[in-house]
Amino acid sequence: MSEISLVLLAAGDSTRFASPVKKQWLRIGDDPLWLHVAKDLAKKANFAKIIIVANPQDLKYMRSFCDEFEFVSGGDMRQKSLKNALEMVQSEFVLVSDVARASISQNLINSLLENLGKFDCVSPYLGVNDTAYLGECEIARDEIKLIQTPQLSRTNLLKKALQSEQIFTDDSLAIKSVGGSLSFVKGEISARKITRICDLENFNFPSVCTETFCGNGFDVHALEAGSFITLCGVKIPCEYSLIAHSDGDVAIHALIDAMCGAAGIGDIGELFPDTDEAYKGIDSKILLRKVTDKIHRYGFEIVNADITIMAQKPKLSPYKEQMRKALCEILATRKVNVKATTTEKLGFVGRSEGIAVIASVNLKYFDWKKLLIKD
Template sequence: MGDDPLLADSLAGLNVLPPVSGGAERHDSVRNGLEALAALPEPPDLVLVHDGARPCVPAEVVQNVIEALKTHEGVIPAVAVIDTIKKAADGIIIDTVPRDGLWRAQTPQGFRFGTLLELNRTLRDARTDDAALLEQAGHPVAIVQGSEDNIKLTVAEDLMRLEGVIDRNLLPRVGLGYDVHAFEEGRKLILCGIEVPHTKGLAGHSDADVGIHTLCDAIYGALAEGDIGRHFPPSDNEWKDMDSARFLIHAGERIRERGGFLVNADVTLICERPKIGPHAEAMRNRLADLLKVNVSRISVKATTSERLGFTGREEGIAATATVSIMVPDNGEA
């Protein structure tokens, strides 16, 4: 399958069962998954069936379904119909349907595993959802409150609704970073992950990449997770002469582990020499690669201190960074 490499990359490091190929229809895919679970040494007691086209299901909806399965064989989340429902034929209304008692079904739908497996094996006709199998067999199916955010992506316009849900549940964070390193003879000069030809390098415990260090500080600051020294203390010899790329990879992973993403990053290098301009594009590309973002989100530029201060005396290089990230609103703000 053409998406296998993407799937493998998405599941890397996760403690999940091997994926199971789907079938020609939805119910075929569900049956394939159930049979794979049945083949396990210890099949589960409960199973949830979820539409991949519903990417924004809130955690509390999932929890409500699982909780209700303690007392019911089948449970679905749903939201009450609030619009007036019309029945039509050939574009003409023929009836107004009372909306009392009408619900819009969502997923994940939860079931006792043995019950759903047996019904999928015996009732092989197609159904638009799995709860219909239990209904057909006379098993009561309970309803728990769903969520209007649990939208199903069916038509192109749904993508606009999806953006609204995502944006509403994310909070902007801004981080600032600042770092300085003195020049030192006999060392390579590494800036923003790129070796820059110069007569001196920078002094430091690691490779002293002042550009990456300040960018890491900005990211950790935006996440309220301290600074680079907290994560990679200079007192630890494990980080002696370490490639600072490792630090930035970790900072980027922390954004993703928090469920967020980088909006943009702006790095400024402050020095008289060397000239940064000829290397700025390579630096942008390197930082984007380490952070796994499009290069359009990364800016690298340089300025001087007009011969003032330690940078003006060419004693070292200073750097600043500003980042903007979006992270989920977990009620902490």
């Protein structure tokens, strides 16, 4: 059998999937959907390589999940994403599918492979059983084909077709544009796509893993003479100022690191490097919102957050509840605790040379099945 590579497209923004989680990051057991689909297809054929096309913002995180597959950055359209992936394909044939096509049977894969080499592109399709109209004109329904993925194509022809500026909605149209031969095999209703939340009802996925993930963060900023400091997004009048590249909100910085640790997405320095002028003087609440959105998109919920601020001066007790409420609003949870303490005049904190903060965060996977519960 000729060599075949598998390309899985997972770079979309899930704009029609009305959920805080991008659909490719829905958890199937402990795996995100894209990894669940890749593992499943890897068992169904002997692929020369499996290439996952990722959103550029997700690329590094995706790579941390698996060493078996190759990853490439996607584009702003499906065609650009596929073109990027094909640069990594040397095999004679390539099987292309969407990660949202989450239940592809062995029978469907076999039907495609049985036609390997006989045609330049083989596509599964569904027929239409109902009367069909185009405008006011009836269409011969026996001639209508609703094309599914995966599609099996001759690699060199697909690469050639995608050099064109023409936009193709699927691989068969691309192959046809360069004179390639097409064939169609019966698809399966079960090979439907996940486009909207209600589509999840059609899949018998395992329940979401209920494990809890803990992360901790620690940060320190030096003090200098000034007129206020900002902690947990709250401006506190005092004779000091915090020295930092951003607004110096050491409490939010420690909290961000704790969130990054629990989700496994690195640390605040990787996400918002102090060498980047875009973050000079930035309000740390903006950074916290960005990280909160990111972990939600990656399929997590915040269980709780606990913060301990170590400062000899100024006195923070009058501001703790205001700080807690500010964080609750950003994190979209009421389970936030803010504590303040001194170091009994010991060390740099005790000498009022700086402020240190420890933060802990617990996350859990977002249980998407609750979206399917009807009143």
